[in-house]
Amino acid sequence: MSWLDKIPAAARTYLDNNRLDEVECVIADFPGIARGKAVPAAKWERQQYFHLPNSIFFQTITGDWAEAATDGFTEPDMTLRPDLDTATATPWAADGTLQVIHDAYDMAGNPVGVAPRNVLKRVVALYRERGWTPIVAPEMEFYLVGKNVDPAKEILPMMGRTGRPAAARQAYSMTAVDEYGPVIDDIYEYAEIQGIEIDGITQEGGAGQLEINLRHGDPIRLADDVFFFKRLIREAALKHDCFATFMAKPIEGEPGSAMHVHHSILDASGRNIFCGPDGEETPEFLNFVGGLQRHMPAAIAVIAPYVNSYRRYVRNHAAPINLEWGRDNRTTGLRVPVSSPEARRIENRLPGMDCNPYLCIAASLACGYLGMTQQTPAGAMFEGDAYKSDAEIPYSLSDALDLFEDSKDLQSVLGEEFARVYSIVKRTENDEFLQVISPWEREHLLLNV
Structure with missing residues (x-):
């Protein structure tokens, strides 16, 4: 099944009228700022996940870093996987763009406990x-x-x-x-x-x-x-x-x-x-x-x-x-x-x-x-x-x-x-x-x- 079949109807309608140019892969940090990567549509088609360092959850609202790492500030990667149910348009973008919220996992496949969306899922x-x-x-x-x-x-x-x-x-x-x-x-x-x-x-x-x-x-x-x-x-x-x-x-x-x-x-x-x-x-x-x-x-x-x-x-x-x-x-x-x-x-x-x-x-x-x-x-x-x-x-x-x-x-x-x-x-x-x-x-x- 194509990933297009898994996204919400509003996102499919948007793509019926706009050629997809880019996908914004986003995750919320502690302040609720959208962190992530913008990926060309052609690459998105082939990509099942991407990586970001876990340090995005150690960053303060000023952009500085809190000393929250348990084994030194090594910034290990997390695996971020898309929740296609969240795919939605970015209507203010000049070209056809989707936003997709991602969930964070460690390298063993466990949910990252500090990720805000995972905290809510836990509750x-x-x-x-x-x-x-x-x-x-x-x-x-x-x-x-x-x-x-x-x-x-x-x-x-x-x-x-x-x-x-x-x-x-x-x-x-x-x-x-x-x-x-x-x-x-x-x-x-x-x-x-x-x-x-x-x-x-x-x-x-x-x-x-x-x-x-x-x-x-x-x-x-x-x-x-x-x-x-x-x-x-x-x-x-x-x-x-x-x-x-x-x-x-x-x-x-x-x-x-x-x-x-x-x-x-x-x-x-x-x-x-x-x-x-x-x-x-x-x-x-x-x-x-x-x-x-x-x-x-x-x-x-x-x-x-x-x-x-x-x-x-x-x-x-x-x-x-x-x-x-x-x-x-x-x-x-x-x-x-x-x-x-x-x-x-x-x-x-x-x-x-x-x-x-x-x-x-x-x-x-x-x-x-x-x-x-x-x-x-x-x-x-x-x-x-x-x-x-x-x-x-x-x-x-x-x-x-x-x-x-x-x-x-x-x-x-x-x-x-x-x-x-x-x-x-x-x-x-x-x-x-x-x-x-x-x-x-x-x-x-x-x-x-």
């Missing part, structure tokens, strides 16, 4: 061993901003079609969405060509801030879609002379950007195990909530992976600071949205949009898995404004890593080798940040202390 496999099928639905928030080529300058909202900066504090305004209609038109077009289904686009509360929702489904497939979507959105923005940013807190005084994740679990018959025979909440539902409450503090280091991530967690500013759960309550960290009992789900509102989608979904599912397997009780449902409750999450990346490194249960689900390397890389990034002197320090400390 999903644990669910399936118990006859459970996890279902997720991510919500992606991001900003469209003016081109910022000087890091010393503040980030500003993009200029809208009216000649004014994109509107702030106009949540759900259709007029605000129309300000950057051409960018959104290209996002829709690129997504359709790539076969990614958008559930909706809305204006959020920040200046130039949008939210895109994806339909619920398989965690690995949805993480692939978010991985592709970040690149898609960036390319659509660049086409219109602006930037798309997924920083957790890009603009001072504006809300941060989250990646809320909705969770439900199906049994072997396809029944939602969060719903009992009479529509009641089940022990599994309450245990999943309890697992999130108990283990999410340690998982914050994964779902809020940068020093900037912690600027988003501000009381009364559209991001949770607690681990309370409530029904239809957006002030709680864990929300149960309005739905029929059969569609009952739990929304984790803590992750930032700067997360790696594979690692974020893996960490959130891992907390729920531990809750169900350990039968962790949930706290009492919270009534009222949860911003009035005590903060229950770490205030910095360093504090979050302390909790992550102490959580043997969470590490056992995500994988000990992943946890070891991830912690070293993030500690290195935090140390790099501490070497930078900020404008605030120069303004307030230079002549006053």
Whole structure:
């Protein structure tokens, strides 16, 4: 069978209309950057795998290297094999180009435990061993901003079609969405060509801030879609002379950007195990909530992976600071949205949009898995404004890593080798940040202390 018979219908449609010139063989690193190789189409036809050094997982966001190798920095190769189910168009390319996500294996054929997609596969496999099928639905928030080529300058909202900066504090305004209609038109077009289904686009509360929702489904497939979507959105923005940013807190005084994740679990018959025979909440539902409450503090280091991530967690500013759960309550960290009992789900509102989608979904599912397997009780449902409750999450990346490194249960689900390397890389990034002197320090400390 030809490999063309194994790729999704949207990719085949794209190739019906475009001569294939190149294939981008990609894999996500810790930040979610697409690493890999661009291969001429003729070579792709003959190639079943390719190699990259395992050091791509030791690289920090600045491009430096963390000392995470166990036997010296020898950079041994991994074997990367394509998952043809992920093949999708690269519609912004000048010539016919496909992107294909690859999975990483060592030379003995074992999955590389630190590869983010493999981490998520590991967690999903644990669910399936118990006859459970996890279902997720991510919500992606991001900003469209003016081109910022000087890091010393503040980030500003993009200029809208009216000649004014994109509107702030106009949540759900259709007029605000129309300000950057051409960018959104290209996002829709690129997504359709790539076969990614958008559930909706809305204006959020920040200046130039949008939210895109994806339909619920398989965690690995949805993480692939978010991985592709970040690149898609960036390319659509660049086409219109602006930037798309997924920083957790890009603009001072504006809300941060989250990646809320909705969770439900199906049994072997396809029944939602969060719903009992009479529509009641089940022990599994309450245990999943309890697992999130108990283990999410340690998982914050994964779902809020940068020093900037912690600027988003501000009381009364559209991001949770607690681990309370409530029904239809957006002030709680864990929300149960309005739905029929059969569609009952739990929304984790803590992750930032700067997360790696594979690692974020893996960490959130891992907390729920531990809750169900350990039968962790949930706290009492919270009534009222949860911003009035005590903060229950770490205030910095360093504090979050302390909790992550102490959580043997969470590490056992995500994988000990992943946890070891991830912690070293993030500690290195935090140390790099501490070497930078900020404008605030120069303004307030230079002549006053």
